[in-house]
Amino acid sequence: MPCHGRAMSSHSVDDGVSHERFGLRAGERAIDPPPPTDAGLVFIGRIRTPWATRSACPKRGSLDGPVCTLEIDPRWEAALTGIEAHAKLQVLYWMHEARRDLVLQNPGHAGTLVGTFALRSPVRPNPIASSVVVLEAREGVKLRVRGLDCLDGTPLVDLKPAPGEG
Amino acid sequence: MPCHGRAMSSHSVDDGVSHERFGLRAGERAIDPPPPTDAGLVFIGRIRTPWATRSACPKRGSLDGPVCTLEIDPRWEAALTGIEAHAKLQVLYWMHEARRDLVLQNPGHAGTLVGTFALRSPVRPNPIASSVVVLEAREGVKLRVRGLDCLDGTPLVDLKPAPGEG
Numbered sequence: 001m002p003c004h005g006r007a008m009s010s011h012s013v014d015d016g017v018s019h020e021r022f023g024l025r026a027g028e029r030a031i032d033p034p035p036p037t038d039a040g041l042v043f044i045g046r047i048r049t050p051w052a053t054r055s056a057c058p059k060r061g062s063l064d065g066p067v068c069t070l071e072i073d074p075r076w077e078a079a080l081t082g083i084e085a086h087a088k089l090q091v092l093y094w095m096h097e098a099r100r101d102l103v104l105q106n107p108g109h110a111g112t113l114v115g116t117f118a119l120r121s122p123v124r125p126n127p128i129a130s131s132v133v134v135l136e137a138r139e140g141v142k143l144r145v146r147g148l149d150c151l152d153g154t155p156l157v158d159l160k161p162a163p164g165e166g
Numbered sequence: 167m168p169c170h171g172r173a174m175s176s177h178s179v180d181d182g183v184s185h186e187r188f189g190l191r192a193g194e195r196a197i198d199p200p201p202p203t204d205a206g207l208v209f210i211g212r213i214r215t216p217w218a219t220r221s222a223c224p225k226r227g228s229l230d231g232p233v234c235t236l237e238i239d240p241r242w243e244a245a246l247t248g249i250e251a252h253a254k255l256q257v258l259y260w261m262h263e264a265r266r267d268l269v270l271q272n273p274g275h276a277g278t279l280v281g282t283f284a285l286r287s288p289v290r291p292n293p294i295a296s297s298v299v300v301l302e303a304r305e306g307v308k309l310r311v312r313g314l315d316c317l318d319g320t321p322l323v324d325l326k327p328a329p330g331e332g
Contacts, residue, residue, distance in 0.1 A: 029244060036206035038321065039260055041292050043204040072283075076291065078195060078269040081281030092258075092294060094205055103244040115247030117238075117325040125242065126207050126324050128258060130296055155204065158292050159283040 027113045029104040033125060036100070043155040045072040045141075047093055052152050054097070061149035063134050070143040070156060077141050088162035089135050089145065094155040095127035132162045193279045195270040199291060202266070209321040211238040211307075213259055218318050220263070227315035229300050236309040236322060243307050250304050254328035255311065260321040261293035298328045 024030065048069040051057040058065065070091065072080060083089070102123050104113045116124050133147035143159075190196065214235040217223040224231065236257065238246060249255070268289050270279045282290050299313035309325075 031241060031244075034208050034241075036208040038209040039207040039262075040202035041205040041207065042200055042202040042266075044291055075197060075200075076269060076283070078197075079282035079291075080284070081270060081279065082284040083281060086284065090296065092292075092296070096205075100208075103242060104247060113247065115249060116245035117242070118246070118248040118252065118327065120326045120329075124324060124326070125210050125245075126258075128294070128324055130256065130258070130329075132329070158290060158294055160286045160290070161284065163286075163296075163298070 023099070024102075025106040025108070027104065028102060028106050030101040031103055033101050036126070041094065041157055043073075043094065043157065044076055044159070045070060045156040047071070047091075047148065047150055047152070047154040047156055049148055049150055049152045049154070051150070054151060057151060058149045061131055061133070061147045063147045065146055065148070067136060067144050067146055068148045070145060070159065072141040072143070072156070072159075074141050080138070080141065080143075083135070083143070083159075084138050086161040086165045087135060088165050089133050089143075090160050090162045091131050091133055091145070091148070091156070092158040093129050093131075093150060094157050095122040095129055095150070096155055097151070098122040098124070098127040100125050100127060128157060189265070190268075191272040191274070193270065194268060194272050196267040197269055199267050202292070207260065207323055209239075209260065209323065210242055210325070211236060211322040213237070213257075213314065213316055213318070213320040213322055215314055215316055215318045215320070217316070220317060223317060224315045227297055227299075227313045229313045231312055231314070233302055233310050233312055234314045236311060236325065238307040238309070238322070238325075240307050246304070246307065246309075249301070249309070249325075252301060252327040252331045254331055255299050255301050255309075256326050256328045257297050257299055257311070257314070257322070258324035259295050259297075259316060260323050261288040261295055261316070262321055263317070264288040264290070264293040266291050266293060294323060
């Protein structure tokens with residue numbers, strides 16, 4: 001999964017012309033999405049990674065990749081009780097730089113248009129990524145993990161034992 | 167994963183007494199969480215399952231369990247293009263009946279207090295569940311799937327090829 005993808009854009013068009021200047025590739029289609037007010041998220045921390053720009057991010061996280069840090073907001077410290085018992089964690093995070101209005105995407109490698117829900121692209125109505133990571137160490141509210149591919153500073157949404165771990 | 171868990175409560179306490187009447191079990195701790203205004207979600211559809219109450223839900227979804235239906239809002243129909251190519255999908259959904267303020271939980275089976283992030287409990291700051299399902303069939307904006315354990319009517323947040331599928 002590439003991290004975050006494309007520049008943010010508040011523009012959504014489906015007029016068949018001039019998409020390039022709004023960051024759309026050939027054939028891609030945007031809609032005018034409803035306001036994202038059905039539920040609200042609280043960020044529980046931030047992710048620290050070695051990658052400061054989207055182009056620097058690896059295409060896909062690797063469990064033997066570099067150590068990254070999940071910095072949990074101290075108000076949630078008690079919620080980490082017992083987390084060391086789990087070798088692998090599932091991390092949900094918010095791809096804050098991704099646009100949310102595309103329904104058809106041109107991922108390039110396939111040479112065809114693919115629906116947003118048939119891709120793990122960061123560009124989606126609710127830009128939530130899910131990654132499984134290896135927990136290397138806990139230091140207070142900081143968790144050292146391997147397996148991420150996201151931008152430094154990415155907001156953290158949730159953290160739980162990986163499926164089969166809990 | 168049980169579905170949704172407990173009754174909704176807007177009360178959060180950490181006074182060491184009278185927790186039972188707010189739905190807390192022995193030793194559980196709630197905090198006063200910040201308002202969930204860091205990011206907003208748009209529900210992309212609803213999940214139809216055979217389970218109308220929390221007590222009727224299975225403890226954990228099974229890939230050979232009953233067929234459930236993901237009903238996608240028609241505005242996103244184009245985003246389903248090509249989804250039939252994937253045998254397994256990852257589904258993110260919103261556990262709308264779960265309280266969000268517990269940091270320490272007493273899951274009962276363990277007999278000890280466990281932090282919220284060390285559990286896959288529905289009770290968590292951002293009550294987002296992640297399940298992998300088998301795609302049985304697509305009928306327009308309806309996807310027939312197996313592997314869920316959630317309440318009928320559960321709001322759908324995201325849908326993507328399962329890890330390793332896409």
